[in-house]
Amino acid sequence: MNLKEAMQMKNFVVVGDTINEKKYAYKIKNQLLAKEYNVxxxxxxxxxxxxxxxxxxxxxxxxxxxxxxxxxxxxxxxFKNIVIQPGAESEEIIKYLRENKLPYIESCLLVGLRLY
Structure with missing residues (x-):
């Protein structure tokens, strides 16, 4: 799955600090809600x-x-896919996802919201 395909999905779970207005998780959650995604x-x-x-x-x-x-x-x-935001990636996460054959992309939903 690529970012464009991810943005065509409807049900998102944002994992992070979605309460602090200064955090990207907060911005992502609220922009998804504003575009009527289920979050x-x-x-x-x-x-x-x-x-x-x-x-x-x-x-x-x-x-x-x-x-x-x-x-x-x-x-x-x-779930269908994981999006790993910049700064949330690590060798350990990538290794875990690969070993467990879990689909993922390294990308940014804020970019996806703007483009698609």
């Missing part, structure tokens, strides 16, 4: 991806890589 927030609002009460299309990692990896390892829900 849940994990990190400051929900504590686990497993608490999301809808089928997930896109997991957006906009969080410290150590915390992101922990949440991924605890996750039991299915």
């Amino acid at each position: 849940a927030a994990v990190g400051k609002e929900l504590k686990s991806i497993n608490e999301v009460d809808f089928d997930i299309d896109i997991l957006d990692l906009c969080i410290n890589p150590v915390a992101g990896l922990k949440l991924l390892k605890e996750n039991k829900k299915t």
